[in-house]
Amino acid sequence: MVEADRGSLPFALIHGEALVACAVWALGEAGVTPVDFTLPWEAVVEAGQPYVLHDPLCPMTPASFVARCVTEAVARDVVVVAVRPVTDTVKIVADGLVGDTLDRSELVEVTSPIVLPASAVARLDELPSGDFATLAAQLATRFPIHTLEAPAEGRRVADLDDVRVLEALTLG
Structure with a gap:
């Protein structure tokens, strides 16, 4: 679970529960053992398992x-x-001037999770970054990457207004 450098937002409430708690429950329901960044990287490598990074900002x-x-x-x-x-x-x-519009059909936003197979874990001395976009870019320079489109409820929140929108989206 990646909660470092995210301020207090992971502890905001959605449906009466902390974002981080919702994210941890999803890992458990998926059969993934939650760990945090306090676990030494050597222990992660030694486990010989895929490594799942889940962001509480995609709760x-x-x-x-x-x-x-x-x-x-x-x-x-x-x-x-x-x-x-x-x-x-x-x-x-x-140069301070607004120019052309990019074709957004060519763009994606990195969400959660990022999953490293055991072979990739074994080749890393440490996790390069806890920032998901930076991490994805860094991993792409070393490993084959496969993207999967997350469902709408897997969207990332940036502030309390986003949490309220996600809460409305996931009612029921």
């Missing part, structure tokens, strides 16, 4: 999707990165 990611990501990572021996389509308009800014 409603379904356990079935987490399990699918693990299955894909193991079966294909690739790093699996969950993504969501970009829906905002993205502009190029150069």
